[in-house]
Amino acid sequence: MIFAHAKSQGNKIRIACVGNSITYGSRVVNREKNAYPVQLQAMLGEGYDVANFGVSGATLLKKGNKPYWNQPEYKKALEFKPDVVFIKLGTNDSKLINREFHNEFNEDYTTLINSFKQVNSSVRVVLLVPIPSFAADSNGIYGPIIKNIIIPKTKEVAYQNGVEIIDLYPLFIDREDLLADKIHPTALGATLIAKRLYETVKLNEEISIDIFNSIKEEKKISSFYGYEMADFVFNNRKCKVVKPRKAAVGLPWIWRARFWGHEPQTDIALLERGFHLVYCDVAELYGNKESIQLWNKFYGLMRQSGLAKKVALEGMSRGGIYIYHWALKNPSKVACIYADAPVLDLKSWPGGKGKGPGSKGDWEIFKKDFGFTEEEALNFKGNPLERAEKIAKLGFPMLHVIGDADEVVPADENTNPFEKRVKTAGGNIQVIHKKGIGHHPHSLANPTQIVDFILKSTGYKTNFADIPTP
Numbered sequence: 001m002i003f004a005h006a007k008s009q010g011n012k013i014r015i016a017c018v019g020n021s022i023t024y025g026s027r028v029v030n031r032e033k034n035a036y037p038v039q040l041q042a043m044l045g046e047g048y049d050v051a052n053f054g055v056s057g058a059t060l061l062k063k064g065n066k067p068y069w070n071q072p073e074y075k076k077a078l079e080f081k082p083d084v085v086f087i088k089l090g091t092n093d094s095k096l097i098n099r100e101f102h103n104e105f106n107e108d109y110t111t112l113i114n115s116f117k118q119v120n121s122s123v124r125v126v127l128l129v130p131i132p133s134f135a136a137d138s139n140g141i142y143g144p145i146i147k148n149i150i151i152p153k154t155k156e157v158a159y160q161n162g163v164e165i166i167d168l169y170p171l172f173i174d175r176e177d178l179l180a181d182k183i184h185p186t187a188l189g190a191t192l193i194a195k196r197l198y199e200t201v202k203l204n205e206e207i208s209i210d211i212f213n214s215i216k217e218e219k220k221i222s223s224f225y226g227y228e229m230a231d232f233v234f235n236n237r238k239c240k241v242v243k244p245r246k247a248a249v250g251l252p253w254i255w256r257a258r259f260w261g262h263e264p265q266t267d268i269a270l271l272e273r274g275f276h277l278v279y280c281d282v283a284e285l286y287g288n289k290e291s292i293q294l295w296n297k298f299y300g301l302m303r304q305s306g307l308a309k310k311v312a313l314e315g316m317s318r319g320g321i322y323i324y325h326w327a328l329k330n331p332s333k334v335a336c337i338y339a340d341a342p343v344l345d346l347k348s349w350p351g352g353k354g355k356g357p358g359s360k361g362d363w364e365i366f367k368k369d370f371g372f373t374e375e376e377a378l379n380f381k382g383n384p385l386e387r388a389e390k391i392a393k394l395g396f397p398m399l400h401v402i403g404d405a406d407e408v409v410p411a412d413e414n415t416n417p418f419e420k421r422v423k424t425a426g427g428n429i430q431v432i433h434k435k436g437i438g439h440h441p442h443s444l445a446n447p448t449q450i451v452d453f454i455l456k457s458t459g460y461k462t463n464f465a466d467i468p469t470p
Contacts, residue, residue: 012049015040015201016077016116018068019088022131023054027184034187039194043467044201053077060089062108063101069112081119086197087112088128088168090154091183094145096138102149109157125163126200128193129154131172134182141183155226164245165226166196166272170265174446199462203274204249211243211276214305225264227271235297240279242267248274252335252458253302254312257319258283263443266314266338269451273460276307284362286318286346287325288369295326299333310335312454316442317409318343318362324384324391331394336457338450340401340442341409344385347378348413355410385418392427399430399453401444403437
C-alpha cells in the first residue's frame with residue numbers, strides 16, 4: 001500500500017488546477033484566498049504546492065471561441081510539471097458557438113491529457129466533471145448540453161485514457177444556493193470542490209490487486225460511467241465487477257442487489273473513493289435458499305479476489321428483500337445496509353394485500369420460489385419486517401431512503417413499522433424521508449447523505465473538522 005503520491009527527496013507535491021472561470025475563482029468573494037485551488041492548498045498544507053491555472057471563458061475545444069490551448073496559463077501549467085493535474089474544462093464548450101465542434105471533444109481532451117504526460121510521465125490526471133448550470137440562456141452556458149453531451153463525453157475520455165474522474169455534477173444539483181449567478185460557485189461552493197479534491201489527493205491506495213486478474217471466467221470489459229467493468233457468468237448467473245481507478249487500502253466494496261445501473265450516483269461516488277462495485281444477478285428468487293447459496297459463492301469469489309471481509313449492501317425496491325435475507329445469514333460479513341424504497345414484507349409487494357396494488361405475476365413467482373401454497377405465503381414469517389428485532393441485534397448500521405407518497409411499496413407497510421421495531425429493539429437505523437415522492441425516483445439526486453453514511457460505516461469518512469480552511 002502507498003499514498004497516492006509520495007514526496008521524492010523532500011520536494012513538495014505539485015498540483016496543477018487547470019480550468020475555466022470556476023477554477024480561476026470568478027464571482028468568488030476574495031478569490032485570492034477563496035478560489036478552490038487556494039482552499040485546497042490550505043487544506044493540504046506545506047507538503048504541497050497547488051497552483052491555479054484557470055482562465056475565464058476557456059474552452060477545452062481547440063476550435064472553441066476561447067481555447068485553453070492558446071492561453072499563457074496552459075504553457076505555465078506544462079512548465080509547472082505537475083505531479084497531479086485536475087482538469088475542469090467543458091462548461092464553456094456547452095455554448096451554442098462551440099457546439100458544432102463537439103465531435104472533436106474527445107480527441108482534443110485526449111491530446112490535452114497526453115501533453116501533461118509528456119512533461120511528467122508519472123503525472124496523476126484527474127478529470128473534473130462540470131457542475132450544473134441553472135442559467136436559462138440556451139445560447140450560452142446551458143445545463144442540458146452540459147448534462148447530456150459534455151458530461152458523457154468527459155466520462156468517455158476518462159475511460160479511453162484510463163484516468164481518474166470526479167463527478168462534481170451531483171454535488172451541486174440541489175445547491176443552486178451555492179452558485180453566485182447560477183453558474184459560478186460562491187466561496188462556500190468552492191469549499192465543496194476543494195474538499196472533494198482533498199479526499200482524492202489523500203486517497204490511501206492499495207496497489208497489490210487487479211481484481212480482473214482473479215476472475216478466471218470469460219470476461220467482457222466495457223465502461224461503467226468512465227470505469228472499467230467486467231461482465232462474466234459465475235455459477236450460471238450474470239455477474240458484474242467495476243473497479244476503481246485507484247483502490248482504497250483495505251479494498252472496500254459495495255454490492256448492488258438489483259436494478260443494475262439505475263440511479264447510479266452513489267455507486268459512482270464510491271468508485272471515486274476507491275470502492276469496488278459488484279453485482280450477482282439472482283433475479284427472481286426473492287431471497288430464498290437458492291439465492292442465498294448463490295450469493296455465498298459469489299461472496300467467496302470476491303473474498304478470494306482480495307476484497308474486504310465486510311461489504312456495504314445496496315438494495316433498491318425488491319432488492320431490500322435480497323440484502324436483508326442474506327444479511328440475516330451472514331451478519332459478520334456486512335458493514336452496513338443502504339436500502340432504497342425497500343420491500344420488507346412480500347405480502348405488501350408483490351402480494352398487494354395492503355394499500356398497494358402489488359404484482360400478481362411476481363406473487364406467483366415468489367410462491368413458486370419458496371414452494372408455498374397461497375395460505376403458506378400469507379402466513380410467511382421470514383420477511384425482514386417480521387424479523388426486525390433479530391436484525392436490530394446484528395449490529396450493523398442501516399440507512400433507508402423512502403418516498404413518503406410511495407404507493408407501490410407503501411412506507412406504512414414496510415420501512416415505517418420496520419424502523420419503529422428496530423429502534424425499539426436498540427438497532428441502528430436512519431431513515432431519509434422524501435416528502436411527496438412516490439416509489440420513483442430512487443436514491444437522491446445529490447447522494448452526499450448516502451455516501452457519507454457508507455463512508456462512515458466502513459471507516460473511510462474524512463473528518464474535515466481537523467483540516468484547516470481559509
